[in-house]
Amino acid sequence: MSGVKNIKASFNGSIDNFNLDVKFTMPIEGITALFGPSGCGKTTILRCLAGLNKLPGYLFFGDEVWQNENQFINAHKRSIGYVFQEANLFPHLSVRKNLNYGAQRAREHHLKETFHFNDVVELLGIQQLLERNTVSLSGGERQRIAIGRAILAQPKFLLMDEPLSALDKKSKRNIFFCFEKLQREFKLPILYVSHAIDEVAKLSGHIIALDNGKKITEGPATDVLAQLNLGTSLSARIVGHDLEKKLTWVQYKEQTLSIPLQDNPIGALLKIDFQSY
Amino acid sequence: MPEYADLWSPIRLTLELAGITTIILLLIGTPIAWWLSRSNSKWKDIIAVIVTLPLVLPPTVIGFYLLIALGPQGPGGWIASIFGGRSLAFTFEGLVVGSVIYSLPFVVQPIRNSFDAMGSRPLEVAATLGASPWNAFWTVAVPLARPGFLTGTILGFTHTIGEFGVVLMIGGNIMGETKVLSIAIYDYVETLYWAPAHILSAGMLLFSFVIIFSMMKMERYFRQTGK
Numbered sequence: 001m002s003g004v005k006n007i008k009a010s011f012n013g014s015i016d017n018f019n020l021d022v023k024f025t026m027p028i029e030g031i032t033a034l035f036g037p038s039g040c041g042k043t044t045i046l047r048c049l050a051g052l053n054k055l056p057g058y059l060f061f062g063d064e065v066w067q068n069e070n071q072f073i074n075a076h077k078r079s080i081g082y083v084f085q086e087a088n089l090f091p092h093l094s095v096r097k098n099l100n101y102g103a104q105r106a107r108e109h110h111l112k113e114t115f116h117f118n119d120v121v122e123l124l125g126i127q128q129l130l131e132r133n134t135v136s137l138s139g140g141e142r143q144r145i146a147i148g149r150a151i152l153a154q155p156k157f158l159l160m161d162e163p164l165s166a167l168d169k170k171s172k173r174n175i176f177f178c179f180e181k182l183q184r185e186f187k188l189p190i191l192y193v194s195h196a197i198d199e200v201a202k203l204s205g206h207i208i209a210l211d212n213g214k215k216i217t218e219g220p221a222t223d224v225l226a227q228l229n230l231g232t233s234l235s236a237r238i239v240g241h242d243l244e245k246k247l248t249w250v251q252y253k254e255q256t257l258s259i260p261l262q263d264n265p266i267g268a269l270l271k272i273d274f275q276s277y
Numbered sequence: 278m279p280e281y282a283d284l285w286s287p288i289r290l291t292l293e294l295a296g297i298t299t300i301i302l303l304l305i306g307t308p309i310a311w312w313l314s315r316s317n318s319k320w321k322d323i324i325a326v327i328v329t330l331p332l333v334l335p336p337t338v339i340g341f342y343l344l345i346a347l348g349p350q351g352p353g354g355w356i357a358s359i360f361g362g363r364s365l366a367f368t369f370e371g372l373v374v375g376s377v378i379y380s381l382p383f384v385v386q387p388i389r390n391s392f393d394a395m396g397s398r399p400l401e402v403a404a405t406l407g408a409s410p411w412n413a414f415w416t417v418a419v420p421l422a423r424p425g426f427l428t429g430t431i432l433g434f435t436h437t438i439g440e441f442g443v444v445l446m447i448g449g450n451i452m453g454e455t456k457v458l459s460i461a462i463y464d465y466v467e468t469l470y471w472a473p474a475h476i477l478s479a480g481m482l483l484f485s486f487v488i489i490f491s492m493m494k495m496e497r498y499f500r501q502t503g504k
Contacts, residue, residue, distance in 0.1 A: 080405065101403070153406045
């Protein structure tokens, strides 16, 4: 990839009576979140990016054309990794063979080996599981192996479709920790799909927010989180700004809250929205 | 008075017929099952019905149409004439053709069920890991559908062994060529040779019992290990 470090995409069409009409540009770096309520088209977009679904539109990955009117690169030829909501490990293969499934094909196609088996296994903390059968694993273990399997296929970009939604709190924390390390050590760009605002706020640098098959907004995480209309709301008075930390302090009854920096002056009433998750 | 050594000929012939038929059925049944499981074609239901037909049709009806098709005037006769034969009717090759049609649903259905149960997800996972559709079929779909292949193979084999009506219509009763087990038993009973009929029938009974029993055991094993 020379220079251009963006994904430019536009999809417009319907699948199973669901209409999608989006157009977005996102950086191929850091963690980008695709955020929105269930059924808003997040997964469909991910599947279109991966080449698992085909909707009219275009998709440029850096300077590679993955889709336009004339061509469509098939899923297995796109340098992406995909982690599904469920781990979907291959039950007929051991953990090690699951991990090697993508790695082996990457070698056959002479992809550069950026992510090495031992590093990935160590990062995800799955050394002691390698010779196990996949049936006896816990949900968290399965998902970590699925992530490892996707990374070892040597993708340039990792797509994750609510990979934490089926997990308990402890496994979630474990995997969060892995994401941070993935970023720090591997510099692997991730597109992360979620309807949970806490995951999105914690992880991402760039957010694309969707509703009902349409893009509401996109941009740096702090801006987007501030813009989003997220359900229950209350009115609070602005009591101060912290320009350095980009925060605004608001007061609601006896409580003081800090929220992303607002334009309004001190003393103004502000509608604050809360999203339940 | 029949020689007991003669009993071996129909047994060998039957096993040969069932073996060859099963191999052919796996070769043509697998793509049919795959297509029925994956396709969105409007022809899908029609093809599914045609594949299932031999399950409900009286074997004599299948046999009758096959007799016409395989005879000198039918397409089977035409094909046979290319290879210098006159007709496929009353030959071992004719029996193979008949058995393939007769046992088709017993092989296609279990394999298709396995493909259906698997869904498209494992293949999507394989695709995102860089496997081409052909490669994913062999490394993911086939291993995951193993229980269906096992059931299909056993059902196809045993059902062909038990074939009677179709063979009678298109094969007749030629020793060493078309005289299979079921025909031999029928023949012995007709001519009141009860002892060989007993031996062959009891053998079939035992064989069928063992097959179905081991199939159940294997299915349970697959379910438990999740393989």
